[in-house]
Amino acid sequence: QSVLTQPPSMSAAPGQNVTISCSGSSSNVGNNYVSWYQYLPGTAPKLLIYDTSKRPSGIPDRFTGSTSGTSATLGITGLQTGDEADYYCGTWDNSLSAGVFGGGTKLTVL
Amino acid sequence: QVQLVQSGAEVKKPGASVKVSCKASGYTFSSSDVNWVRQATGQGLEWMGWMNPNTGDTGYAQKFQGRVTMTRNTSISLAYMELSSLRSEDTAVYFCARGPRGQSYLDSWGQGTLVTVSS
Numbered sequence: 001q002s003v004l005t006q007p008p009s010m011s012a013a014p015g016q017n018v019t020i021s022c023s024g025s026s027s028n029v030g031n032n033y034v035s036w037y038q039y040l041p042g043t044a045p046k047l048l049i050y051d052t053s054k055r056p057s058g059i060p061d062r063f064t065g066s067t068s069g070t071s072a073t074l075g076i077t078g079l080q081t082g083d084e085a086d087y088y089c090g091t092w093d094n095s096l097s098a099g100v101f102g103g104g105t106k107l108t109v110l
Numbered sequence: 111q112v113q114l115v116q117s118g119a120e121v122k123k124p125g126a127s128v129k130v131s132c133k134a135s136g137y138t139f140s141s142s143d144v145n146w147v148r149q150a151t152g153q154g155l156e157w158m159g160w161m162n163p164n165t166g167d168t169g170y171a172q173k174f175q176g177r178v179t180m181t182r183n184t185s186i187s188l189a190y191m192e193l194s195s196l197r198s199e200d201t202a203v204y205f206c207a208r209g210p211r212g213q214s215y216l217d218s219w220g221q222g223t224l225v226t227v228s229s
Contacts, residue, residue: 002154035215037155044205044219045147045155056217088155092214098171099145099157099214 003028004089004102011108016079020105022072022089028100030070032091039086049074084109112136114206114220121226127194130223132206139187140164143209145216146191150202160209161189196227
């Protein structure tokens with residue numbers, strides 16, 4: 001069981017917008033920055049969002065991040081077929097003194 | 111540009127150990143932490159631990175305490191992750207990833223190393 005909870009799967013049509021949730025607690029999401037990763041099996045995960053809402057160079061502004069309390073959200077606007085991937089949230093857990101990830105959300109772009 | 115290149119796939123028997131290497135380039139190796147993350151087939155990403163290449167300090171997830179050792183050779187910008195007492199559940203793709211010091215995110219990842227544990 002992952003410390004952070006994400007929906008296992010989501011689907012949407014090209015051009016639509018989606019939000020992926022990441023639920024944690026006060027020992028992790030509630031008091032630490034959250035990062036988001038895009039992962040295609042067989043490749044290296046890619047950092048999409050860091051420090052909850054910042055984008056690394058080269059990541060389009062279609063990807064946004066936010067938090068509210070102990071939940072974080074990744075937003076993707078104007079879905080493209082190339083966005084079909086697994087998405088993971090991650091952060092530090094103060095109680096565990098360890099990095100933690102969500103269980104991942106498989107996004108299907110129909 | 112920042113690159114992390116990992117060693118090749120390994121097949122090990124239960125009870126054996128495996129040592130995966132991660133060659134860093136494109137940045138000052140000692141200035142960022144190296145983390146290790148794994149993904150078993152059909153499972154999510156799992157954080158294993160971190161190492162400060164400058165000091166050799168490490169921190170391991172409780173699940174791997176006593177079985178994992180993270181080391182480095184700073185002269186050749188290599189990080190290593192050794193996992194012992196392997197069991198079938200350790201079959202996974204293992205990634206090294208760079209973590210800016212004091213931060214919780216991982217901004218560059220290796221290509222992954224498949225470790226298969228099978229008798």
